Amino acid sequence: MRNLTQSFRRQRQLSLLSLLSLLLVACAGTPPVQQEQPDAMPLDTAVPEQMATDGRFLDAALAYSRLAADAPSPQREHYTLRTAELLLLGNYVPQAHHMLDEIDAATLSTDLQIRHALLAASISLARQLPDVALNSLNQAESLLTTMDEIHPQNTRRLHQLRATASAQLGNHLESARERVRLEPLLDDPEAVLANQEAILNALQNLSPAALQALQTAGPPDRLSGWLELVLLGSKMADNPQGGADMVTWRERYPAHPAHDDIIAAVLLARPRVLPLPKKIALILPLNNRFAKAASAVRDGFLAAYYTQPDNTIVHSPGLENSGDPADSFSMSTFDTPASVVPSIAIYDAGDDPSFIDLIYEQAVDDGAEFVVGPLNKDAVNQLASHDQLPVPVLALNYSGQHGANVAKGLPDNLFQLSLSPEQEARQIAERAWLDGYSRAAIITPSSTWGTRVAKAFSERWLQFGGHVVEKQTYDAKKSDYSLPIRRLLNVNESEQRHKTLRRVLGKKTEFIPRRRQDIDFIFMAAGSRQARLIRPQLRFHHAPKVPVYATSHSYSGNINADMDRDMDGVTFADMPWTLHTEPSTHALKADIEAIWPNASKRYSRLFALGVDAYRVISELNTLRRNRSAFYPGETGDLYLDVANRLQRRLLWAKFERGIPQLLNEYSDTPTGP
Numbered sequence: 001m002r003n004l005t006q007s008f009r010r011q012r013q014l015s016l017l018s019l020l021s022l023l024l025v026a027c028a029g030t031p032p033v034q035q036e037q038p039d040a041m042p043l044d045t046a047v048p049e050q051m052a053t054d055g056r057f058l059d060a061a062l063a064y065s066r067l068a069a070d071a072p073s074p075q076r077e078h079y080t081l082r083t084a085e086l087l088l089l090g091n092y093v094p095q096a097h098h099m100l101d102e103i104d105a106a107t108l109s110t111d112l113q114i115r116h117a118l119l120a121a122s123i124s125l126a127r128q129l130p131d132v133a134l135n136s137l138n139q140a141e142s143l144l145t146t147m148d149e150i151h152p153q154n155t156r157r158l159h160q161l162r163a164t165a166s167a168q169l170g171n172h173l174e175s176a177r178e179r180v181r182l183e184p185l186l187d188d189p190e191a192v193l194a195n196q197e198a199i200l201n202a203l204q205n206l207s208p209a210a211l212q213a214l215q216t217a218g219p220p221d222r223l224s225g226w227l228e229l230v231l232l233g234s235k236m237a238d239n240p241q242g243g244a245d246m247v248t249w250r251e252r253y254p255a256h257p258a259h260d261d262i263i264a265a266v267l268l269a270r271p272r273v274l275p276l277p278k279k280i281a282l283i284l285p286l287n288n289r290f291a292k293a294a295s296a297v298r299d300g301f302l303a304a305y306y307t308q309p310d311n312t313i314v315h316s317p318g319l320e321n322s323g324d325p326a327d328s329f330s331m332s333t334f335d336t337p338a339s340v341v342p343s344i345a346i347y348d349a350g351d352d353p354s355f356i357d358l359i360y361e362q363a364v365d366d367g368a369e370f371v372v373g374p375l376n377k378d379a380v381n382q383l384a385s386h387d388q389l390p391v392p393v394l395a396l397n398y399s400g401q402h403g404a405n406v407a408k409g410l411p412d413n414l415f416q417l418s419l420s421p422e423q424e425a426r427q428i429a430e431r432a433w434l435d436g437y438s439r440a441a442i443i444t445p446s447s448t449w450g451t452r453v454a455k456a457f458s459e460r461w462l463q464f465g466g467h468v469v470e471k472q473t474y475d476a477k478k479s480d481y482s483l484p485i486r487r488l489l490n491v492n493e494s495e496q497r498h499k500t501l502r503r504v505l506g507k508k509t510e511f512i513p514r515r516r517q518d519i520d521f522i523f524m525a526a527g528s529r530q531a532r533l534i535r536p537q538l539r540f541h542h543a544p545k546v547p548v549y550a551t552s553h554s555y556s557g558n559i560n561a562d563m564d565r566d567m568d569g570v571t572f573a574d575m576p577w578t579l580h581t582e583p584s585t586h587a588l589k590a591d592i593e594a595i596w597p598n599a600s601k602r603y604s605r606l607f608a609l610g611v612d613a614y615r616v617i618s619e620l621n622t623l624r625r626n627r628s629a630f631y632p633g634e635t636g637d638l639y640l641d642v643a644n645r646l647q648r649r650l651l652w653a654k655f656e657r658g659i660p661q662l663l664n665e666y667s668d669t670p671t672g673p
Helices: 006-027 043-053 057-070 075-089 093-102 110-126 130-144 152-168 172-185 189-203 208-213 222-236 243-252 260-267 291-306 353-365 377-384 421-434 448-463 482-489 491-505 528-540 587-595 597-602 604-625
Strands: 279-284 343-348 370-372 393-395 414-417 439-445 467-474 521-524 548-550 570-574 637-640 645-649 651-656 659-662
Touching: 043 057, 043 075, 057 075, 075 110, 110 130, 110 152, 130 152, 152 172, 152 189, 172 189, 172 222, 189 222, 189 260, 208 222, 222 243, 279 291, 279 353, 291 343, 291 587, 291 597, 291 604, 343 353, 353 370, 353 377, 370 604, 377 393, 377 414, 393 604, 414 604, 421 448, 421 521, 421 548, 421 570, 421 645, 439 448, 439 482, 448 467, 467 482, 482 528, 521 528, 528 548, 587 597, 587 604, 597 604, 604 637
Parallel strands: 279 343, 279 370, 370 393, 393 414, 414 645, 439 467, 439 521, 521 548, 548 570
Antiparallel strands: 570 651, 637 645, 651 659
8 A cells, every 4th residue: 555645745746846947947058046045944954955965856855845744834835845946956857747736826925926937937848838938937027026025046047947938939039138138147157158158059040141130239239249249150160260350349349248268169160168078088898708798888989979970080099900890880881071070099998907097097198188988897996096087087887985975085077977777776766656655575686786786776765764575586597486476475474374274274275375465566676587587476476466666677678579578567767778769769779780780689778878978978067067957868868966977867668568668757657659
């Protein structure tokens, strides 16, 4: 039974609501806004606010929801909205949409009505409903005019959200105009720079003729200054000697706020503020027992590299005669134009993780401006032990450092990306809790991997106040898991009671074994072969209707309805690369499968890791500047925590007739037909 009380569930659902607004602002490239707290706010909010500072948004939201349950008005309403804002920062978007209707805006004070209206606009934008969002923003603006004192953050959010709504409507001029109005309200230099980059991006969507025609005012009008600046940039793409025109522009607009970085981006005819590194070193173990897996990462990395319009040349020291298909990977494979920036240098990480410092130093000496790798956890730990690194590193595993203060002990230019099974287990705990369950049974392999996954799930589950009623392990090398499953479900105890009763009565009795009734769901960690055996054995042992949540390892990554026919009803988390199967949206995946048909099936997710490892490099500055923003990668929605670890928000699917069907993020409703 789902033994969460009505009131707690209501508070929890309400809390999901407001967060959508901040998330959408984040997606639009604007920084999240902290809401002012009432003067009477008690000091017990310090703990959840520190959790939020540490990037533990869901934990912070839980803490606020508990405060809301016992707080008097108006603190209760503030806590509820703050809970929702924090959940949005954690990217729990669907809950915000589902729970908004449960907040009666008419009962709120004017300032909370404004927050509610801004939130409603943000939710509408996340649902791609800009017209509805603008209606909510008009309501918020109307309420602001009745206030004796207007908080600056509300006005900032109003302009931010209007800019996003206009962009969704394709009205790029109005989007830029809102951001021009926003800039005087910003006091953080990084926020100003991000806002100017957004102005530049918006206006670069306009044709030169439109840019010319829209200049209805001259200096010192800021919007006209931006229009002229972008028009100059479009002309300089054809006339590289147009630098004198830029000098003239500055003379015409001496007080224009455009940063030098923005002007430099215009001079380069590029919408980027921060350029890509000119040389990237890729460090992977290419000649040991992990060589095949590492080669999949490398090939995914190179495939992503060759699909970029500015990249063509790869330098792979020591691999010229290896005979690997990747070494003959040509420009024509993905029809890449001829350009030489950036270049890629590939280094073999070798067998000894302690050599990583030497390999890293060699890459830097060779001119690398960015390093991707290593893959080995011990090697990552070695790099993580340094106070600082000469050039940035994107490690392809997580270091062994844990805890809320982990960022304090890491180099600030060390980033980490991993297909961590522990990360998946924690997300499953979150999903099950948000689905309303409280009592879990766990079945994992009797291996180091299984122990790690079970621990990660249990720790996260207990943080929510959930209960683990039973844990069992199985030998992954076997095919009969009936004994651990019987123990998991307490079928053994039921049979023992029957034996005792038959002995007391001295005669045979009719008997149907019964499983325990105190399990809400089962968390299963298993490879696809083991999962295909465990699921039918759960049914056989009288648990056909107990929900089962599994990690991505339960799915082979390839649709096979015959092999997965017994997996029906299993809910699992996985990456877009494996769950988005439409060829039209996965041209790169189709090309990879054509080039490496066998490896792409066995190491599908590692190819995706390589793709994201290349593509996310250009996003790291934005993600670090705004920790609530995310990059829609192939391995999941990627966002940076405070330790510069790229966390992955996965998709959810459920097997139906042996085929995974995508689910709405926090619903059992499939998104497809």
